[in-house]
Amino acid sequence: MACFLVPVAEAVVATVITKAxxxxxxxxxxxxxxxxxxxxxxKSQIPLASKLKWLTSMLWGGSALLAFEHLxxxxxxxxxxxxxxxxxxxxxAEMLAEMATVGVAMAVLVTTVWGxxxxxxxxxxxxxxxxxxxSD
Amino acid sequence: MTLLITVFAAIIxxxxxxxxxxxxxxxxxxLCWMYWGAALMWLVDAIFGYVEQQAEYFxxxxxxxxxxxxxxxxxxxxxxxxxxxxxxxxxxxxxxRAAWLKQR
Numbered sequence: 001m002a003c004f005l006v007p008v009a010e011a012v013v014a015t016v017i018t019k020a021x022x023x024x025x026x027x028x029x030x031x032x033x034x035x036x037x038x039x040x041x042x043k044s045q046i047p048l049a050s051k052l053k054w055l056t057s058m059l060w061g062g063s064a065l066l067a068f069e070h071l072x073x074x075x076x077x078x079x080x081x082x083x084x085x086x087x088x089x090x091x092x093a094e095m096l097a098e099m100a101t102v103g104v105a106m107a108v109l110v111t112t113v114w115g116x117x118x119x120x121x122x123x124x125x126x127x128x129x130x131x132x133x134x135s136d
Numbered sequence: 137m138t139l140l141i142t143v144f145a146a147i148i149x150x151x152x153x154x155x156x157x158x159x160x161x162x163x164x165x166x167l168c169w170m171y172w173g174a175a176l177m178w179l180v181d182a183i184f185g186y187v188e189q190q191a192e193y194f195x196x197x198x199x200x201x202x203x204x205x206x207x208x209x210x211x212x213x214x215x216x217x218x219x220x221x222x223x224x225x226x227x228x229x230x231x232x233r234a235a236w237l238k239q240r
Contacts, residue, residue: 003177003181004177007173007177054169057165057166057169057170057173058169058170058172058173058176059173060170060173061166061169061170061171061172061173061174061215061218062170062172062173062174062175062176062177063173063177064170064174064214064215064218065142065170065171065173065174065177065211065214065215066174066177066178068210068211068214069138069178069207069211072207072210101184102180102181102184105180105183105184106176106177106180106181109176109177109179109180110173110176110177113172113176
């Protein structure tokens with residue numbers, strides 16, 4: 001009915017966090033470049049902002065296609081109140097229940113998959129760092 | 137059916153992305169994330185559908201299957217359109233920017 005709204009809400013929050021982290025990382029990189037501290041640094045880690053972008057891309061992309069599915073089934077309409085279930089109290093209650101179950105499960109699964117990806121990436125980064133030759 | 141079509145779209149786009157990695161000039165990575173995100177969300181939908189309908193979930197009527205097939209293909213097409221729009225706006229190869237500057 002409107003389960004995609006839960007991942008959309010998470011996507012909004014994740015996007016704001018991504019922008020903040022990106023700004024922080026850019027500032028830190030700039031400071032490092034200004035002080036000349038990165039002369040012999042080996043790049044082995046994917047920035048956190050990039051990793052957060054994986055999550056936001058999955059959430060926004062998935063939600064967009066799911067919103068289309070809801071449009072297809074007539075559950076979302078391009079006029080107010082946009083959700084057909086919102087105009088009827090009984091249907092609205094059902095919609096909220098679906099958001100709390102299906103919607104939350106969607107957001108949790110996407111986030112869990114992203115979490116697993118982070119763990120795998122971390123292990124790969126660690127392995128790459130260990131095999132890197134030590135430079136003076 | 138929608139889930140299956142999206143999963144295939146996700147796998148194909150991931151293979152294309154991997155073939156060109158680490159370069160991602162065509163922004164195929166974005167397409168991968170979009171299809172995987174949708175596939176995961178539809179997987180949850182399928183699980184809830186299965187819990188509700190049990191074995192009946194796997195025996196849809198031909199009309200339902202046809203509708204789901206159209207929906208899946210339309211969703212994949214929409215994903216491709218979104219990707220194309222983002223690609224043309226970001227213009228990583230600078231083709232549109234160069235053509236526009238040439239015209240001016």
